[in-house]
Amino acid sequence: MTRPDTPNPKEQRPEVVVHDRRRIDPETLQLREPDEIPPEREGGEHVLEPPDRAGVLEAELAERTADLQRVQAEYENYRKRVRHDQEAVNEIATAKVLESLLPILDAIDRARSLGEVNGGLWAVAEALEETLAGLGLERTGTPGEPFDPARHEAVDHEISDDVDTPVCTAVLRPGYQLGTRLLRPAQVSVTEPPEHPAAAAGAHES
Known part of the structure; x- marks a missing residue:
């Protein structure tokens, strides 16, 4: 028997209120409308508003x-x-x-x-060369142009005081290129000045 001056434990225990604020209804698995979420807890405590x-x-x-x-x-x-x-x-x-x-x-x-x-034969040759030129084929190697080892193949050379830099004196076989791609270097005869390193090396070897 409980004494009159002893407080009842049931009266002291606060009532627990559970608010379900889940956006998805666990039973229907549907998205709840914003007004289904309680805007406030009891006691005036605000809860987070649903995202905009x-x-x-x-x-x-x-x-x-x-x-x-x-x-x-x-x-x-x-x-x-x-x-x-x-x-x-x-x-x-x-x-x-x-x-x-x-x-x-x-x-x-x-x-x-x-x-x-x-x-x-002349007509055939002209038609062939025009067709290949239309495809981008270009002939390289001209007498008198500066010698370029990247574009010319020197098969003969001579030394002369009349030139300051190596030049192509004669084209023995033309070269060809397609755009920037060199298909074949031109075979040329090169004339060099006496002080040019290549000419000096050739004279020393001979």
């Missing part, structure tokens, strides 16, 4: 826009790489075809030097 849906949507839109712009930039870079690779492959294929035709051009040059290119 317009702000959330704007942030998501900005993020998706940034993702789209990044994907577009990556795709544009990919297109540029593919186009560059295709151009490189086409140039290599064209260069191989043109290289295989260089002996024919050499034969035409020899026939010209002998005066044997005339009539129908």
